[in-house]
Amino acid sequence: xxxxxxxxxxxxxxxxxxxxxxxxxxxxxxxxxxxxxxxxxxxxxxxxxxxxxxxxxxxxxxxxxxxxxxxxxxxxxxxxxxxxxxxxxxxxxxxxxxxxxxxxxxxxxxxxxxxxxxxxxxxxxxxxxxxxxxxxxxxxxxxxxxxxxxxxxxxxxxxxxxxxxxxxxxxxxxxxxxxxxxxxxxxxxxxxxxxxxxxxxxxxxxxxxxxxxxxxxxxxxxxxxxxxxxxxxxxxxxxxxxxxxxxxxxxxxxxxxxxxxxxxxxxxxxxxxxxxxxxxxxxxxxxxxxxxxxxxxxxxxxxxxxxxxxxxxxxxxxxxxxxxxxxxxxxxxxxxxxxxxxxxxxxxxxxxxxxxxxxxxxxxxxxxxxxxxxxxxxxxxxxxxxxxxxxxxxxxxxxxxxxxxxxxxxxxxxxxxxxxxxxxxxxxxxxxxxxxxxxxxxxxxxxxxxxxxxxxxxxxxxxxxxxxxxxxxxxxxxxxxxxxxxxxxxx
Numbered sequence: 001x002x003x004x005x006x007x008x009x010x011x012x013x014x015x016x017x018x019x020x021x022x023x024x025x026x027x028x029x030x031x032x033x034x035x036x037x038x039x040x041x042x043x044x045x046x047x048x049x050x051x052x053x054x055x056x057x058x059x060x061x062x063x064x065x066x067x068x069x070x071x072x073x074x075x076x077x078x079x080x081x082x083x084x085x086x087x088x089x090x091x092x093x094x095x096x097x098x099x100x101x102x103x104x105x106x107x108x109x110x111x112x113x114x115x116x117x118x119x120x121x122x123x124x125x126x127x128x129x130x131x132x133x134x135x136x137x138x139x140x141x142x143x144x145x146x147x148x149x150x151x152x153x154x155x156x157x158x159x160x161x162x163x164x165x166x167x168x169x170x171x172x173x174x175x176x177x178x179x180x181x182x183x184x185x186x187x188x189x190x191x192x193x194x195x196x197x198x199x200x201x202x203x204x205x206x207x208x209x210x211x212x213x214x215x216x217x218x219x220x221x222x223x224x225x226x227x228x229x230x231x232x233x234x235x236x237x238x239x240x241x242x243x244x245x246x247x248x249x250x251x252x253x254x255x256x257x258x259x260x261x262x263x264x265x266x267x268x269x270x271x272x273x274x275x276x277x278x279x280x281x282x283x284x285x286x287x288x289x290x291x292x293x294x295x296x297x298x299x300x301x302x303x304x305x306x307x308x309x310x311x312x313x314x315x316x317x318x319x320x321x322x323x324x325x326x327x328x329x330x331x332x333x334x335x336x337x338x339x340x341x342x343x344x345x346x347x348x349x350x351x352x353x354x355x356x357x358x359x360x361x362x363x364x365x366x367x368x369x370x371x372x373x374x375x376x377x378x379x380x381x382x383x384x385x386x387x388x389x390x391x392x393x394x395x396x397x398x399x400x401x402x403x404x405x406x407x408x409x410x411x412x413x414x415x416x417x418x419x420x421x422x423x424x425x426x427x428x429x430x431x432x433x434x435x436x437x438x439x440x441x442x443x444x445x446x447x448x449x450x451x452x453x454x455x456x457x458x459x460x461x462x463x464x465x466x467x468x469x470x471x472x473x474x475x476x477x478x479x480x481x482x483x484x485x486x487x488x489x490x491x
Contacts (some may be wrong), residue, residue, distance in 0.1 A: 002242065006188075006291050017310060020152050020335070025067045031162060033070075034057075034058035034069075034070065035060075036156055037058055038056060038260045038361075039092055039264065042412075047174060048185075052414075052416065053405075053406060053409050053416075054406060057069055057075070057409075057414075058070045059075075059149075059158055061088075062077070062083065062088055063086070063087055063088055064086040064087060064088075064089075064430065064432050065077055065086060065087070065429055065430045065432050065433045065434075065437060066087070066478075067080075067087065067241055067414065072400040073412060074412065075409075075413070076205050076412065076413050076414065076429075076437055076440055076441065077414050077429055077430060078413060078414055078415045078427050078428075078429045078433070078437075078441055079414055079415050079416040079426055079427065079428055079429065080414075080429065080430060081274065081296060081297060081383075081428035081429075081430075082296045082297060082300070082301055082429045083300055083301055084085070084272055084296070084297030084298075084300050084322065084340060084344075084349075084430065084431055085297075085300050085340055085343040085344060085347065085349060085430065085431055085432065086430045086431070086432040087301075087430060089300060089339075089340075089343055090322060091339050091342065091343050091346075092096060092300045092302075092336055092339040092340055092343060094336065094339075095335045095336060096332055096335055096339070097341035098335070099113070099314075099331055099332045099334075099335035099336075100332050102313075102331075103125055103331050104330055104331050105330060106324075106325075106326055106327070106329070106330055107134060107225070107324075107328070107329035108324070111331050111334065113331060113334035113335050113338055114134065114329050114331070114334040116208045116338055117334045117337040117338050117341075118131075118134075120131040120338065120341050121198040121294070121306065121308065121337075121341070122308060123306055124279050124280070124320075125280070125292065126288045127288075128310040128311065128312070129288075129289075129292060129308045129309060129310060129313060129404070130310065131308065131309050131310065131311055131314040132269075132306050132307070132308050132457050133306065133309075133314075133323065133328075134304070134305075134306055134325060134329030134333065135304070135305040135306060135307065135325055135328040135332075136303050136304060136305060136325065136327050136328050136333075137168075137295050137303060137304070137305045138167075138168060138266075138268035138293060138294070138295025138296055138305050139167075139168030139169050139170050139173050139295070140168070140170070140295075140305055140325070140328065141168075141268065141293035141294060141295050141300070141303075141305040141306060141307050142168045142170075142173045142176065142231065142264075142266060142268075142279040142293050143168060143170045143172050143173050144168040144307050144323075145229070145231075145264050145293050145307050146159070146172055146173070146176070146228075146229060147257075147317065148262070148291060148307070148309060148313055148314075148316075148317045149228045149229035149261070149262045149291070150228050150229075150318055151317045152262065152313050152316035152317065152320060153226070153228040153260055153262060154231070155226065156226035156227060156228035156260065156261065157192055157225055157226075157228060158192045158193070158194060158220040158223070158225040158226060158227045158228060159175075159176055159193050159194070159222070159227065159228060159229050159230070159231065160193075160194045160195075160196060160213070160216040160217075160220075160227050160229070160230040160231070160256070160261070161176050161177070161178065161193060161194075161196070161230075161231045161232070162178075162195070162196050162198055162231070162232050162233070162236060162239065163178055163193055163195050163197050163239065163420075164178055164179055164229040164236060164238060164239030164240065164242075164419070164420050165177055165178055165179060165198065165231065165232070165233060165236065165238070165239060165266075166179035166180060166237070166238040166239075167231055167266055167464070173433060175190045175192075176193060176231055177191055177238070178195055179238045191223060192223075192225060194216035194217075194219045194220055194227065195216075196202075196209075196212040196213065196215075196216055196252070197212060197400045198236060198239050198240075198242060198420070199242065199244055199245050199248060200242075201242075201243070201378070202375065202376040202378070202387060202394065203244060207245045207248070208251070209244075209245075209247070209248040209249065209250075209251035209252040209313060210251035210252070210254070211254075212252065213230070213251065213252040213255035213256060214255055215248070216230075216445065217255060217256075217259050220351060226260070226261075227256065227259050227261040227292070228261055228262065229261055229262045229263075229264050230252065230253075230256040230261055230262070230264065231264045231266055232249065232252070232263075232264070232265065232266065232267070232272075233265075233266045233268075233269060233270065233281070234265055234267060234270050234275075234280065234281025234282045234284065234285070235269070235270045235275065235281050235284075235379075235380065235383055237269040237270065237418070237426070237428075238418050238419075239418075239420065239425040240385055240387065240418060240419030240420060240423075241378060241379055241383065241384060241385025241418070241419075241424055241426055241427075242378070242385070243284075243379065243380060244284075244380050246272065247285070248285065249263075249282070249287045250285060250287055250326075253287050253289075262290040262291055262313070263287070263289050263290050263291075264289060264291045264292075264293060265280070265281070265282040265287075265289035265291070265293070266293050267280055267281055267282065267292055267293065267294055268293060268294060268295035268296050268305070269296065269383075269428070270383055271294055271297065271298075272297045272298065272340070272344060273344055273349055273350030273353055273381075273431065273435075274297070274381050274382055274383050274428070274431065275353070275380040275381040275383055276350060276351075276353040276354030276355075276357050276358070276380060276381030276382070277354055277380065277381065279350060280292070284380065290308075290309065291307060291308065291309045291312065291313065292307070292308040292311070292470025293305070293306075293307055293308075294306040294307070294308070297340070298337055298340060299333060299336040299337055299340060300336060300340050300343075301338075302332065302333055302336040302337075303327070303333075304328070304333040304336065304337060305328070306337075322400060327362035342426075342429070343475050347431075347432065349359075349372075349431035349432065351434065352433075352434070353379055353381035353382040353431055355435075356382065356433055356434055356435055356437075356438055357379065357380065357381040357382045357383070357384065359435055359438055360382055360384060360427070360438040360441070360442070361377060361378075361379055362386070363439075363442045364377045364386060364440065364442065364445075365377045367446065367449075368463075371446075371449045372389075372391035372392065373388055373389060373390075373391050373400050373449070373453060374387075374388065374389075375387045375388065375389030375394055375397075376389075379427070382427070382428060382429055382431060382433055383427075383428055384427040385419070385424045385425065385427070386404075386424065386425040386426075386427070387419070387423060388400040388401040388404065388423050388424070388425065389423070390461050390462065395461075395466065396419070396420075396421035396423040396461075396464070396466050397421040397423055397461040397464075397466075398417075398421050398422045398460075398461065398464060399457045399458075399460035399461045399464070400423070400457055400458075401417045401422060401423045401424065401425055402417060402451050403421075403453060403454065403457045404425055404445070404448060404449075405425065408441075408444055408445065410487040411444040411447070411448070413440065413441055413444050413445075415427055420466075421464070421466055427441070441474060448460075
């Protein structure tokens with residue numbers, strides 16, 4: 001028992017206090033509470049830079065599949081697919097640190113790590129994808145892929161994309177992202193962009209890829225243009241963790257190739273073994289893209305990305321204008337990328353994603369009969385979506401999804417929401433996520449749903465109009481509601 005006046009301090013709190021002293025260089029240096037950081041952020045950071053929860057978390061450390069706040073609380077991270085091999089993976093951290101201590105410069109100098117990274121990534125690709133361009137992000141990768149397409153498909157300027165797609169935040173890639181241009185603040189679909197409706201296996205709609213692709217090609221011709229590129233995430237992430245129907249991309253690719261367009265596989269979210277059965281998501285559809293774009297997991301948090309293509313396309317892009325990216329392909333990025341590939345192999349993370357993902361999906365599907373607000377469970381490997389609906393229907397339930405997200409956060413389980421109506425629970429944890437973590441997630445979800453969804457939440461869902469555009473982001477700003485007040489819950 002502690003003596004009177006002595007306060008218990010956890011090891012994490014002691015670490016955080018020590019870290020603060022080291023960072024500020026003084027034991028009396030200023031420290032911040034979460035409220036103070038939030039206040040400073042609101043004054044200093046752009047107001048449309050989003051935070052994840054109604055009461056934002058003040059996160060100060062990460063390790064493997066866990067995050068820690070300033071009070072030493074541990075959270076199971078079920079949604080951070082950027083820390084692909086685990087937060088602060090020792091191999092990746094050591095490789096980056098060593099390289100930064102030795103040299104970090106641009107790709108205008110010869111350096112072995114950049115060519116090793118390119119060789120190892122392209123060896124994972126099917127023929128003829130053997131050339132890599134290095135960039136700093138997935139957005140840059142998709143932006144560069146568009147330049148490659150327009151350089152190789154003469155006279156074609158139009159682009160085809162999937163409904164709900166997000167391909168980046170540059171001006172060019174925002175034009176390719178219905179997730180953004182159809183949302184609040186968006187300017188609507190640009191005239192040179194043609195949108196294929198998102199396949200919905202749950203509701204049995206938009207399942208024919210050939211018809212969708214032919215309609216896009218016809219729309220481009222009617223507008224006086226031709227399609228230069230078709231972009232598609234191999235599994236649609238922001239669209240709601242949508243697994244494409246079997247053969248869908250084969251049909252779309254055939255139509256697009258007949259048009260002369262390039263087919264671009266966006267693997268920024270689902271690549272590097274996350275789907276478990278394959279290293280790349282496009283392999284699920286038995287297709288070979290013309291271009292593959294990479295980001296997020298490639299550096300385990302280090303800002304980097306890549307574009308992979310054939311020698312023929314690379315030569316077509318090399319029209320006399322130099323390609324140079326100051327930090328894309330820098331020595332530290334290359335070191336990080338090589339270490340990530342080695343960690344995936346040495347830690348058997350692709351196999352882990354297959355095993356744990358299958359186990360998790362099976363256990364989540366078992367909840368559907370007991371909890372009818374769970375409409376559909378889908379995914380592959382550690383890329384999983386839970387679609388929340390109004391019980392007795394297939395109507396989207398975005399308020400219920402938010403209730404689940406906020407309720408799990410209170411239980412120190414972190415998930416996110418997305419989809420056309422922000423009604424799909426996204427589960428994309430670091431790849432070291434194990435069966436015991438899956439059990440914890442399911443157990444806490446059951447405990448939350450046993451309370452019943454609050455009446456106020458149900459009313460919000462019934463009032464929601466899924467036909468109205470630009471409602472997805474607005475859902476995240478609905479007034480907060482208690483997830484612990486059992487007196488207002490209904491089963």
